[in-house]
Amino acid sequence: MNGPSTDARQGIHLPAVVVASAYLALLLITARPVGFSRDEGFYFKAARSYQGWFSVLFDEPGRAFRRESVDKHWRYNHEHPALMKVLFGFSHRLFHQSLGLLSPSTAYRLPGMVAAAMVIYLLFVWGAQLYGRPIGLFAALAFGFLPRVFYHAHLACFDVAITAAWLLVCYLYWRSLSSWRFGLAAGAAFGVAICVKLNAFFLPFLLGLHYLVLLAHRRRRLGRLAFKDGPKPWAFLFGLLVAPPIFLLHWPWLWFDTFTRLGRYVGFHAAHAHYNTAWFGENIIGPPTPLSLPVVMTLLTVPSVIVLLFVAGALVRLRHYVGRRLDQRLWSFWPTFGPPSQNGLDLLVWFSVIFPIALISMPHVPIFGGTKHWMPAYPFVALVAGIGVSHLIATVANGLPRLPRRVVQTLVVIALLVPAVQQSLTAHPHGLASYVPLAGGAPGAASLGMTRQFWGYTTAGIAPWLNENAPQGSTVFFHDTSAPSVEMFRRESIVRPDLQSARLRRADYALVHHELHMIMVEAWIWSDFRTHIPAHVLTYQGVPLVSVYRRPSETR
Amino acid sequence: MIKAAILARLNWLWAIVLVVGVVEVALQWQIPQGEPRPADWKKAARAIAAEKQPHDLVVIAPHWAGQGRMYLGQLMPLRDLGRFDTAIYDRIFEVSVGKARSNETLNLVAESETRFGNITLRRYRLPPKAExxxxxxxxxxxxxxxxxxxxxxxxxxxxxxxxxxxxxxxxxxxxxxxxxxxxxxxxxxxxxxxxxxxxxxxxxxxxxxxxxxxxxxxxxxxxxxxxxxxxxxxxxxxxxxxxxxxxxxxxxxxxxxxxxxxxxxxxxxxxx
Incomplete structure (x- = not known):
């Protein structure tokens, strides 16, 4: 048998939809305080530009396909595929401009939030199909309430969307090993994934490696491949056939000078700039990336209970492979859980946990300090953690036989989700400043010299002070907040529209987003404003995120 | 040989997960409680202002607690903030959040220590300064x-x-x-x-x-x-x-x- 039984499938989709919808509603409710990140500003602008092309398409279809129209509207931000930005634009057009249901920024952000809800849905369904509903529910919510994920899930960016696409492709690939229909779906999903973000181009390596290991294992076990009854490579075949046309069709920028532009797209990322990353008091700006960076950052930012459950879940599954070779009595306190792996599912999950982290750990991969860059590993981390929960439920149920099992399940799942939910909600909207309490939280991380934030999104946190204190028409140096993001802050009156963005020398107020590699900006402000006394400081758990300086009148 | 009963009890090792969860929740609640209130900073600033002499140095610990300059900035001029060492100072007033210490006072013994809410003010005397x-x-x-x-x-x-x-x-x-x-x-x-x-x-x-x-x-x-x-x-x-x-x-x-x-x-x- 491959895939879940009919029994297991029953009654899964409706609760999965309910949980995913509730998560989406929570994201919508909590979106307003999340400031506009640097990249979001660029994507807002790109979404507007691309919608311009669709307007031409709807009005004068003939003109839209001319090179000058394509170049004009699709040139901006052509270093990333267009899919998400197109969706941001259509969402804005529909939910803000036409229906007036959402604010402009929330309308732009909605597709990213829906992608997050998709991960919740998929994890619930897959986890429930494999190990039962409590595990599916735990895996889904554990992922959704990882504090960094909860932050990114609000944004009009690609990171959560590629996580959703990555998970979907892995799921469909696994199902495709014995079904050509799922193979077709996997191929199409892979096509969509490469339209979301570059990461997806690494999926064939992950899945190809998995498939080869499956074949090798089969050959060792049976002495031959027995291809007819074995795992089928449908996903690869359909991926080759379906994905390239989807990619080319979705992105008008590639319709002219296709190979040159494709080359530039790949070249941009092959020679990607190194981002500054604070790492134990040092600023890393070039290769090699510390090998331990993704693992250490994961340990510092993923709630410790989930890490512990992940280790427990991994050991529980590992027993299927290791335990049977050892004295059974030694393992009696550590039973296994779930059926034996089908079509190399455990291996796929393991590869999916390790691969994104290993990829970013490679010494010459450009530095990407944010945990978002290995976020596609996290749904699988949550899934394995769910297996750990299953055993804890069994242990508690055995110890408390009078309690109905359903009550035990509910209590254990809720209890184990509390730390993640608490950390996500208390860190909100400063998710990038969140560090696990066992590491001392944000103060502990600041003392360790770790990254406090990036993208300049925390401007939202000082906006109320600025609005209340800055005289009419004041000029503000917004530091790391990109111009399009500042524009959105003003458009939505989060920052008073009369406050003008200005260079430091001309500013009445200056912001400094506290990031190690930009520490000199504060020194520039001290020199230019002739004061080192901030007028206001935004803190999270007592750690400064943004300082605001007011220019003394004598230095005007 | 390990007895089955002992092994069965090891099952309760799983309780560690729940304990870690409880500790995590408690710490997440407790960490912001250690954040100094504006009144704490102001009291410390008043106490220093009453005592500070021209060759005294004011430091904030931990080094990243820059919000303290909103209250102490007048007492710590830029040239003090940008010091290379403490060779030209008589005393150090250390304003610390929680148990934090400045590198410059680690080898010194405090002459006095006063608490203002979540802030501790310590005073240290330095060896004779250079003129x-x-x-x-x-x-x-x-x-x-x-x-x-x-x-x-x-x-x-x-x-x-x-x-x-x-x-x-x-x-x-x-x-x-x-x-x-x-x-x-x-x-x-x-x-x-x-x-x-x-x-x-x-x-x-x-x-x-x-x-x-x-x-x-x-x-x-x-x-x-x-x-x-x-x-x-x-x-x-x-x-x-x-x-x-x-x-x-x-x-x-x-x-x-x-x-x-x-x-x-x-x-x-x-x-x-």
Whole structure:
């Protein structure tokens, strides 16, 4: 048998939809305080530009396909595929401009939030199909309430969307090993994934490696491949056939000078700039990336209970492979859980946990300090953690036989989700400043010299002070907040529209987003404003995120 | 042989997960409770203001708690904030959040300790300080610059992300020099040189060579390398009064900023 039984499938989709919808509603409710990140500003602008092309398409279809129209509207931000930005634009057009249901920024952000809800849905369904509903529910919510994920899930960016696409492709690939229909779906999903973000181009390596290991294992076990009854490579075949046309069709920028532009797209990322990353008091700006960076950052930012459950879940599954070779009595306190792996599912999950982290750990991969860059590993981390929960439920149920099992399940799942939910909600909207309490939280991380934030999104946190204190028409140096993001802050009156963005020398107020590699900006402000006394400081758990300086009148 | 009953009890090892969960929740609640309130900072500032003398230093621990400057900024001028060492101070007032300590007080014993909410104010006495006979950064109006435009001392960030109060000297490949006349030469000349972090972080070019002349006679050189250790230069002076010239050269380091600070000290306090 491959895939879940009919029994297991029953009654899964409706609760999965309910949980995913509730998560989406929570994201919508909590979106307003999340400031506009640097990249979001660029994507807002790109979404507007691309919608311009669709307007031409709807009005004068003939003109839209001319090179000058394509170049004009699709040139901006052509270093990333267009899919998400197109969706941001259509969402804005529909939910803000036409229906007036959402604010402009929330309308732009909605597709990213829906992608997050998709991960919740998929994890619930897959986890429930494999190990039962409590595990599916735990895996889904554990992922959704990882504090960094909860932050990114609000944004009009690609990171959560590629996580959703990555998970979907892995799921469909696994199902495709014995079904050509799922193979077709996997191929199409892979096509969509490469339209979301570059990461997806690494999926064939992950899945190809998995498939080869499956074949090798089969050959060792049976002495031959027995291809007819074995795992089928449908996903690869359909991926080759379906994905390239989807990619080319979705992105008008590639319709002219296709190979040159494709080359530039790949070249941009092959020679990607190194981002500054604070790492134990040092600023890393070039290769090699510390090998331990993704693992250490994961340990510092993923709630410790989930890490512990992940280790427990991994050991529980590992027993299927290791335990049977050892004295059974030694393992009696550590039973296994779930059926034996089908079509190399455990291996796929393991590869999916390790691969994104290993990829970013490679010494010459450009530095990407944010945990978002290995976020596609996290749904699988949550899934394995769910297996750990299953055993804890069994242990508690055995110890408390009078309690109905359903009550035990509910209590254990809720209890184990509390730390993640608490950390996500208390860190909100400063998710990038969140560090696990066992590491001392944000103060502990600041003392360790770790990254406090990036993208300049925390401007939202000082906006109320600025609005209340800055005289009419004041000029503000917004530091790391990109111009399009500042524009959105003003458009939505989060920052008073009369406050003008200005260079430091001309500013009445200056912001400094506290990031190690930009520490000199504060020194520039001290020199230019002739004061080192901030007028206001935004803190999270007592750690400064943004300082605001007011220019003394004598230095005007 | 391990008894089955013992193994069965090991099942309760799983309770560790729940315990970690409880600890995590408690800590997440407790961490913000340690955040100082504005009133705590204000009380500490008032207490220091009542006691502070001209050669006292105010420090905040941990170093990242910059919000403290909103309340203590008047008591910690920029040149104190940009200090290289504590050689010219009598006492340190350490305003610490929770149990944090400043590196500069780690080897000192507090004379007094007072708590203001989540803030602890400690006072330390330093070994006898060096007497500043002449501070070059205070005499920039009198200085003559060659090869660059003279600018007042200001804060520059070094490779260790520390603010440093320095005389800025841009590097262009040619020698830049800065001369001071009528400098009292009774004592030692002591100072530091740094390369601005922003310009030096790619670690290209360098090192920067600083040569010091008294009445056009070289008394010493000091090399400042990118990401090299921070070390002071110190040279004996011949006595009397004379002209001191600092010459800065970095043949292969363009578009970078060098910063230096120097004093004539009568009784150097060493690297404390």
């Amino acid at each position: 500043v006979v002449y501070s070059f950064s205070n005499q920039m109006n009198e200085a003559v610059a060659h090869g660059f435009r003279r600018r007042e001392a200001r804060v520059m960030i070094d490779h260790w992300f520390q603010p440093r109060w320095v005389i800025p000297i841009p590097l262009s490949g040619n020698t830049a020099s800065l001369s001071f006349d009528n400098v009292p030469l009774d004592g030692v000349l002591r100072g530091y040189g740094i390369v601005d972090y922003r310009h030096g972080r790619h670690n290209k070019g360098g090192p920067v060579m600083l040569s010091i002349y008294v009445d056009e006679k070289k008394i010493g050189t000091h090399e400042v390398a990118n990401f090299g250790p921070l070390a002071p230069f110190q040279f004996e002076l011949p006595g009397d009064v004379g002209r001191v010239r600092f010459a800065v050269k970095a043949p292969d380091a363009f578009n970078r900023q060098f910063g230096m600070i120097a004093h004539v000290l009568r009784r150097p306090g060493g690297d404390r």
